[in-house]
Amino acid sequence: MRISSARNKxxxxxxxxxxxxxxxxxxxxxxxxxxxxxxxxxxxxxxxAPKSFEYKVFMQKDTFLVGELIDxxxxxxxxxxxxxxxxxxxxxxxxEKGEALRGNNSxxxxxxxxxxxxxxxDETYRVQKLNFFFGDQHSAMSQGFLKEGTYIIKVxxxxxxxEHSFRVERVIKVIKPEGEDAMVYNSxxxxxxxxxxxxxxxxxxxxxxxxxxxxxxYAPMLLSDIRTTYGINLNDQKNYSKINRKLAEKYxxxxxxxxxxxxxxxxxxxxxxxxxxxxxKSLLEAAKxxxxxxxxxxxxxxxxxx
Numbered sequence: 190m191r192i193s194s195a196r197n198k199x200x201x202x203x204x205x206x207x208x209x210x211x212x213x214x215x216x217x218x219x220x221x222x223x224x225x226x227x228x229x230x231x232x233x234x235x236x237x238a239p240k241s242f243e244y245k246v247f248m249q250k251d252t253f254l255v256g257e258l259i260d261x262x263x264x265x266x267x268x269x270x271x272x273x274x275x276x277x278x279x280x281x282x283x284x285e286k287g288e289a290l291r292g293n294n295s296x297x298x299x300x301x302x303x304x305x306x307x308x309x310x311d312e313t314y315r316v317q318k319l320n321f322f323f324g325d326q327h328s329a330m331s332q333g334f335l336k337e338g339t340y341i342i343k344v345x346x347x348x349x350x351x352e353h354s355f356r357v358e359r360v361i362k363v364i365k366p367e368g369e370d371a372m373v374y375n376s377x378x379x380x381x382x383x384x385x386x387x388x389x390x391x392x393x394x395x396x397x398x399x400x401x402x403x404x405x406x407y408a409p410m411l412l413s414d415i416r417t418t419y420g421i422n423l424n425d426q427k428n429y430s431k432i433n434r435k436l437a438e439k440y441x442x443x444x445x446x447x448x449x450x451x452x453x454x455x456x457x458x459x460x461x462x463x464x465x466x467x468x469x470k471s472l473l474e475a476a477k478x479x480x481x482x483x484x485x486x487x488x489x490x491x492x493x494x495x
Contacts, residue, residue, distance in 0.1 A: 241348060241351050242265055242268060242269075242275070242346070242350070242351065243265075243268045244263075244265060244355050245262075245263075245357075246261060246262065246263060246264070246344050246359065247264065247316075247479075247482075247483055248260070248261055248262070248361075248480065249442070251360065251361045252362045253335070253361060253362070253364070254363070254364060254365070255336065255337055255365055255366060256334040256366070256377070257363075257410070258318055258332070258409060258410055258443060258444060259318065259320055259363075260316050260317070260319075260444040260480045260481070261280070261319055261359075262314060262317075262480030262481075263278045263280075263302060263314070263315055263344060264302070264483060265278075265302055265313050265314075265346065266310070266311070267308065267309055267310065267311050268309075270309050271309065272306055272309070273350050274304065274307070274349075275301075275303075275304055275307050275313050275348070276301075276349060276351075277298070277300075277301045277304065277346070278302065278344060278345070278346055278347075279300060279344075279345045280317065280322070280343070280344050280345075281342075281345075282319060282340055282341070282342050282343075283341045284340055285338055285339040285340070290340075291323060300317060300322075303315070315484075316480045316481055317444070318333075318444050319335070320333040320334055320335065321333055327378050328382060328386070330381070330386070331381040331414060332410045332413060332414060337363055337364060338363055339360065339363075340360070340361050340362075341359075342358065342359040342361060343356060343357075343358050344357045369402065369405070370405065370407070373402050373405045373407050377398065377411060380394045380398070381414075388418050392419065395411050395414055395415045395418075396415060398411060399411040399415070408440060409443035409444075409445040410445075412432055412435060412440070412445065413445045415432055416429055416433060416436070419432060433448055433454065434449055437449035437450055438472070440475075441473075441485065442476045442481050442482075443479075443481065446481060447481065450484070450488055455468075455488070462492060462495060466489060466493060469485055469488055469489040469492065472485055473485055473489075
């Protein structure tokens with residue numbers, strides 16, 4: 190608050206009455222002191238408890254095709270100066286009518302990065318496929334998909350340390366594919382719905398489709414279904430691993446690549462630490478500006494610190 194310097198100037202010096210002046214001056218001085226103290230107090234920032242964690246959400250874009258994988262990266266970073274355990278992440282998705290999509294009642298462990306002790310400035314991170322949790326399916330073995338429309342993604346972070354939640358919202362659009370993309374997606378749906386289900390023929394059909402359209406946004410989805418069929422239905426671990434490797438090397442920007450790059454899989458492929466770091470560095474350019482970029486950077490950091 191400001192007190193004008195011209196305030197209370199005496200207009201009639203000649204008629205100055207000291208006792209009268211003194212009686213009016215004392216309360217004025219008191220008021221000035223109070224106002225000055227208030228001014229000083231208000232100039233100070235409000236006391237705010239230090240933030241224990243920093244929360245971020247990563248998405249590559251806000252418009253997707255029907256059937257395209259919708260990846261969301263969730264990040265928790267310890268911004269305090271002490272070691273503490275990371276919290277939990279909850280994800281909800283709503284359509285344009287405000288209706289919640291299925292999968293919203295799952296526990297925080299399902300959506301959260303690894304729940305671990307974090308040193309100061311350490312991070313825990315995970316890339317999630319919204320299709321898996323909230324999408325419809327063409328068959329029991331197919332990828333989930335979101336129908337055409339506008340959706341609101343609400344990502345909530347909770348930390349027992351801070352005893353409060355922090356929410357990030359993203360609005361995305363899912364649109365109908367056209368041209369080559371429509372042809373690839375419709376072929377995929379046709380393969381998924383073909384009956385009776387034959388896993389060997391399904392693998393052949395899906396591999397033929399992805400080889401004919403390796404640059405399609407649907408390629409990681411097709412390869413994921415191929416991998417699942419090899420691993421579960423055909424119990425073919427050799428081809429399962431081969432597809433995992435292909436996903437990491439050709440589609441590092443997709444969430445499907447993270448399975449090959451996680452822990453034991455990466456170490457099994459590259460037992461030598463130097464080979465692992467070289468390999469991870471080679472994937473960064475392809476993953477640039479995608480949620481997987483952060484994932485690979487943290488993997489590389491962990492290898493360099495070993």
